[in-house]
Amino acid sequence: MKAKRLSKAPRLDRLTTLPQTIIEVILCLLPIEEAARTSILSREWRYKWTTIPKLEFDESTFETSTKEITVKELRCKLFGAIHQVLLLRQAPILDFTLSIYTHHKCYEIDQIILHLSRNHNVKKITLDFWPKNSYPLPLSFFSLHHLTHLYLQYCDFDHEPTFNGFGNLTSLSLSRPSISRKSLLHLLSNCPSLKSFRLFIDYEEFYGHERPNIMELFKSLPVIEHLTTWGYIAPLFVIDSAPQELPTSLIHLKYFCFEQMGIVNRDGYSFGLTFLLVLLKCSPNLERIKLEVDTDEDFDKGTLKLEEYSVIFENYSDVWLEHLNELKIQHFRNFNPELELVKFILARSPNLKKVILITWINNKNEELELLNVLSHAARASRVEIVVENLWTESDSDDYEDV
Known part of the structure; x- marks a missing residue:
């Protein structure tokens, strides 16, 4: 069958x-x-x-x-x-990204932004430009009132800051903006829900001769939780004599990242260190710190004015980091001011659990000496110290509990 x-x-x-x-x-x-x-x-x-x-x-x-x-x-x-x-x-479009090489005027982008502002309740916008001249944001951009996340690179705020702000914005990244002091402070002050802020700006990218100082910057970030910036802004925001008592406290700040931080400057003074210590002073609930040290490998240690660094640390001797649990420093060269900064934080962090030093030290004995110095430094808690070497392909497993 x-x-x-x-x-x-x-x-x-x-x-x-x-x-x-x-x-x-x-x-x-x-x-x-x-x-x-x-x-x-x-x-x-x-x-x-x-x-x-x-x-x-x-x-x-x-x-x-x-x-x-x-x-x-x-x-x-x-x-x-x-x-x-x-x-x-x-x-609806909720998330829009445009990465493009722009000219000073780009009317096609203006039309796209106008369309988004009229027809969609966009939550997240990324404008990632690579220009010869910054792209001037059109007025329609400031009608995007539903934004919660905003990333701008090489954008120009060349107009009077008259908009009512972004009331729902929780995350803002400004990379190389062209902006005035008035516009920057107006923008930040009108983002009352801002919890994450990233600022990369150079001196020449500010319009006019006025620069915001560190007090004005912090006052504009009342609920900030995550803050990332880079060393080149420190001279812009740190006034000649930073006040011991600031008019505001960053009580919500939990994470701070300082990229290309100039702890060691060729003139023997560090605006970067002062900026960091002022921030530590008014951030009592800080939990994590990440620093990327920017020091010339050919720098002559003999030119350091160590007494000036000692004065800076003494001015902030009352800093207490009750909630700090992790410190990470990249490109650590074991220069005296860098070492003193680690010791300064060790002595004032009762809940610190881990210190990670990613170093350029290419000498095993110097690594062991560094661990020995830190193991005998004054400290407020038992800390795991990890030293990772940038010269090797794999991370070093050298560490010591102190």
Whole structure:
């Protein structure tokens, strides 16, 4: 007897049967052009990509290795794709990213921002520009009142700060902005929910001759929890004689990151160290500190004016870090001011659990001597000290409980 041929079972499309929210998460992981190509899979997939809440456009992804195109052609291709995507949208845009090389005037970007401000309650915007001149933000940008996260690189705030602020903004990153003292303070003061702030700015990027001082900066950040900045701002914000009592306290600050911090300066004085100590003084609930020391490897230790550093530490001898549990210092060179800073924190942190020193020390005996010095330093708690060597490919496991 012949066996009956079984009918071919229909193929089960497990991906299509997933909930729409799961499909959107998957599509958000793809570049936007790849997500759009899923429309050819089937009739069910034709418009699924038009509802993803996150859009990311990167000029570099539009470059092609098979055909050389001019900058103008590349720009037309990019903005053509953006406008097409925006035209086909069938759901709100919550997260928008644009990475592009800009000129001083870029009206296409103005139109995109205007569209977002009128048609979508965007929560997160990233404008990552690489310009010869900073991109001037249009007035429509300040109508994005639903923003909770904002990242701006090389953007120009060249206008009077008259907007009412971003009441829902919790995270702000300003990298190399062109801005005046008045505009910066107005912006920060009108973000009452700001909990995370990252500021990278140079002296020449401030408009006019006025610079905000450290008191004004801290006063504008009443509920800040995470603060990241870099060493080049220290001379801008630290006045000649930093006050012992500041008009405000950063009672909510839990994490501070100081990149390219100049503890050791060629003139023997450190605005970076003063900025750090002032911040420690008014941050009683700080839990984690991360410092990236920026010191020239050819620096002559003999030029240090150690008495000036001693005076700085003495001025802040009443600092007490009750809640600090971790200190991490990158590019540690074991210069005296760096070592004194570690000892200063050890003696004033009763709940400190771990100190991580990532060093340029290329000498085992010097590493052991460093651990020995710290093991005999005054301390307020039992601390694990880890020394990791940047000269080796793998991190060193040398550590000592003290």
